[in-house]
Amino acid sequence: MAIAKAERLMNLALCLLGTRRPLSKRELRQSIEAYLEAGSDDSFNRMFERDKDDLRELGLVIETVESLDGEVGYLARRDSNRLPPITLDAEEAAALGLAAKVWQQARLAGAASGALQKLRAAGLPEEVDPYEPHSALEPRIPVHEAAFEPLMLACRDRRPVVFDYRKANAAQPEARHVEPWALECWRGHWYLAGFDRDRGAERVFRLSRITGKVRSRGARFTAPVPDVVTVRETVASWAGETADRSALIRLRTGAGYPLRAKATSVRELVDGWDELEIPYGHGLDAWLVEFGPDVVVLEPAELRADVVDRLRAVAKG
Secondary structure: OHHHHHHHHHHHHHHHHHOOOOEEHHHHHHHOHHHHOOOOHHHHHHHHHHHHHHHHHOOOOOEEEEOOOOOEEEEOOHHHOOOOOOOOOHHHHHHHHHHHHHHHHOOOHHHHHHHHHHHHHHOOOOOOOOOOOOOOOOOOOOOOOOOHHHHHHHHHHOOOEEEEEOOOOOOOOEEEEEEEEEEEEEOOEEEEEEEEOOOOEEEEEEHHHEEEEEEEOOOOOOOOOOOOOOHHHHHHHHOOOOOOEEEEEEEEOOOOHHHHHHOOEEEEOOOOEEEEEEEEOOOHHHHHHOOHHHEEEEEOHHHHHHHHHHHHHHHHO
16 A cells, blocks of 8 residues: 555656646546546545645645636646755765764664765765764664654654553553654653643653554644744653752662762661752652652652652552
8 A cells, every 4th residue: 555655646746747737637637547546536536635735745846726717737847846956065974974873773774874875966975984883973872662663753744643651650551642743862761742632731751651552643733833842851850850949868778870860969877778869840759659669758748748649549550
């Protein structure tokens, strides 16, 4: 099915690029075999409109022209669909090459290699080899989560998705209906920002907590996509990175190294525990729950209550 659609789109693009005058839907249907095989006029019209939208989304400029007798025609002028020559200096070529190299150990390796070949054809100097094994720079973005690729495509295509998500304080995952906006890597973890339809608000999801398959939905977005999606700032705020208060906790000796790295002070106790002062911000209670019995909150009282409530919810299942 994917090959048939790609061939149909290619044939439609060639027809629109190869004509000197606008072609009506009737003429296009007679020129493309897949359209001739459409069972009815309604089926053809739906197929043609989808194909036209897909080509426009891919970047093809398609003009709609109405003739004197009122018939609507379509064409794609070559001068409107021709890219200017691409010239790259050595520094620009090296930067783009390194950007392609970033994905060689990830799911976008094939796309990155294809993009690099296009850069070569467009003027990437042959002496610039971003895959040189002895390069001083070895950029890598690890992508281990199976949800990354379908979510990346959903962000690109503006398609709502459904997935099962397990919160830090929940024993079982629950279905989330999300309009995905952007993916971003922060401190070694991938996060998705989007509009949560069930909660009617923006949410950020950690990909490692998505279970099962990501399923696409055919409906369109219902909420506007912001011009700037601040994934890192949101996650940092939830993790207490922008905290203006402190919390006092007891941490079992030899455990909780991420907490120790954030601590502003550490005091050793004599009973196998340490006392830590850490930044306190939104979401700290959910993070502390992840350390289970290795953490005891001393103060403030509201943080201790929030952690206890979360632990009870997990215990109840």
